[in-house]
Amino acid sequence: MRVGIVPHYTSLSRHFGTSKQMENLISSIRKPNLLQLNTAPTEDFFGRFLDRYPDISELKKLHSKILVYEHLRTNPSLGVKLMRAYAAHGEPSITRQIFDEIRDKNVVFFNVMIRSYVNNNLHQDALLLYISMLVHGVEPDNYTIPCILKACSGSENLRVGWQIHASIVKLGLDSNLFVGNGLVFLYGKCNYLVDARRVLDRMHHRDVVSWNSVVAGYAQNGRFDEALEVCKEMELQGVKPDAGTMASLLPAVTHTSSANVSFVAEMFNQMPKKGLVSWNVMIAIYVNNSMPVEAVELFCQMEANGVEPDAVTIASILPACGDLSALMQGRKIHEYVVQKRLCPNLFLENALVDMYAKCGCLQDARQAFDGMQRRDVASWTSMISAYGMNGQGLHALALFSKMQDSGLVPDPIAFVSVLSACSHSGLLDKGRYYFKLMTDQYRMVPRIEHYACMVDLLGRAGHVDEAYSFIKQMPTEPNERVWGALLSACRVYSNMTIGLVAADHLFQLVPEQAGYYVLLSNIYAKAGRWNDVTTVRSLMKSRGIKKLPGCSNVELDDQVHTFLAGDFSHPQSKEIYAELDVLLGKMKEAGYVPETDSALHDVEEEDKEGHLIVHSEKLAIVFAIINTKLGTPIRITKNLRVCADCHIAAKLLSEISERDIIVRDTNRFHHFQSGICSCGDYW
C-alpha cells in the first residue's frame, strides 16, 4: 500500500481564479492611487471585485469605499452583490442591514435575502421574511419558491410546506423544474415518501436532481433498500447518476453489505466525469464500511487523477488513517492541511486530533487540540477518550471539567468517553459519580453504551456481583457489549457462576463470535476443569466456529505490514524468527515464563508455548526492532485484545531492546516503556 500526496496544486480554490489573478486584484484594491482617482469609480469597477468572492476583510474595505459614493450606495446591482458576498461569509445580519437600507425593494432583493438566511440555516427568519414579502405585496417568483421550500425542508416544516404547495399552483409555478424538485425533496425529507413520489411522477420534466431528491428521501429515512432501488430505476429511465446521487445514497451505504458498497463503487466507476464530491463520497463510503485500506487507496487514486482534496476529503480520510494506525500517512495529510491552509475548520481539526489519538500519539493529539481556535463537544470528547484509552483517567477527568468550565454542555457521547476513561483507569468511585451526574444533574437517559461502561467499570474493579446486579436492573435489554464486559470480568476474577450466565447470553446473542468461547474456556482452564475446556472446544468445532486469527499491523516507511500468528509469508520472516529466538533467550534470562493460560486450549499442552511465542504482535514488534533505528518508538495495532503472555513479553522487550512499544488493541492503548506498561497491568 503506497500512500503519497501529489505535491503541487496551482489553483487557490474552485471559487477563485488563479492565485496570481487574486494577488493582482487584491493589491490593486490596496493601492491608494486607484481610489484617489479624479473621476469616481464606476459600478462596474466594484462589481467586478465583488464577483471574485473577496475575503471578509477585503469585503469590508470595499463596502466602506462603496458607501462613500452616493451613486454607488444606492446602486441596486451593487447592493445585491454585497448582500451575496456577506451571506457567503456567514454574515446574514450584515446582509440584512444592507437589505433594510434599500428603499424600493423588488422581488430580487427579497430572494437574495431569503437565500442568505436559508444558506446560513436561519430557516425561521427566511419564512418570516417570506411572509413580510407577501404583506408588502411583492409576488414570489420561480426564484423565491425553491428557496423557501428549502427553508421548509431545512426546518422540516411541512405545515408551511403544504401552504407553499398550494400557492405554487395558484402562482402557476407548478411546471417549473426547480420548484418541483424542491417539493420532492421537502416531502422526502419529512418522510412523506408517497407524496414525494407522486410529485415526481406528475412533473412535466424531470432531471437527475429530481431523482436524487427521491433517493435522499428514502436514504434519510432509513429505507436503504428502496433508496438503492430508485437508483436502479432512474438508470433504467436513462438518467445517469451523478455525484449528487452518490451523496444522497451515503446514509444508505453506511454499515451495509459489501454488495451495496460494490453497487455504489460500480456507479462511481461508470461516472465519466468524477467531480470532487464523487471522490469524497466514495471515500466516505469505504470509511463508513470499515474498509480503510480501500479508502486510502482511493484517496491515492484521487490524487493521481489530479483531483485536489478539500477539507471534506481530509476529514473523511483521516479516520481511515486512524483505523490503520497509519501515522506517516496521517502526518503527511496534516502537512497538506497546513500547506493548503485548510484550518481553521472544526470538522477537520477534530479529525486530526482523533487520528493522532488513534495512532497512539497523545502528545500530537494534544498539540492539535491546543492549537484550535474553537472547540466543540466533539473536540473535547476526542481528547478525553484519547487520555482514557491510554490509561490517563485523571487527565481525562480534568479535561472534562475544563470543557464544562468553557461553557460547553456535555452530551451523551462525552459521558461515554468519561465513563470509559474511569473504567480503563480503575476509577470506580469517579465512574459512579459521573454516571449519577449524567442521570441526575444532566437528566440524560443512559444509553446502552453507558451501561456497558458501568458494567465494565464495576467488573474490572472486581465488583462482579454488583456488575451483574447492575445488568439485572437495566431498563433495556443488555446487548453483546454489556454481557461481554461481564464475561471478561469473570475471567479476570475467576467467577465461574456469573461467567456461565454471561456466556449463555452471549452464545445466544452472537453464537458465531469465537472470542466468547475462548473466554469461557479460559475461565475453565484457570479452575483446572479440563473436561469443561474440552466441551467448549468441541462445541466450537460442532458449530464450525474458528477463532478469529490474531493479526497485528505495523507501519514502516509509508507501508503497513501485517502479521498473523506463526506467519511465514513476510519476505523478512527468516530474519524475524532468528531475532525472536535471540530475544527470547534474553527474555528468559530476565525471568520470562510463558503465560500458557492465555493459549486457547485447542492445541496439545507441549505446543502451547510454541504457539504463544509466534503471536502476531511479537512478530510485528521484532520486525520493527530489526527495521528501525534504536530509539524509534514502535507502534502496533492489533485486531484482538492483547493476551497476557504478549503483555508480559512486550514489557520485557521494551526493556531489553530499549524501545517504547505502543500497542493498540481493540480496547485501549498499552505504552510499554522500560519494562512497565501504562495500563499498570489493569486491562
Added chain:
DNA sequence: ATAGGGTTAG
C-alpha cells in the same frame, strides 16, 4: 442583479 439536491468529526 437571483435559483434546486448531495459530502466532513467524538
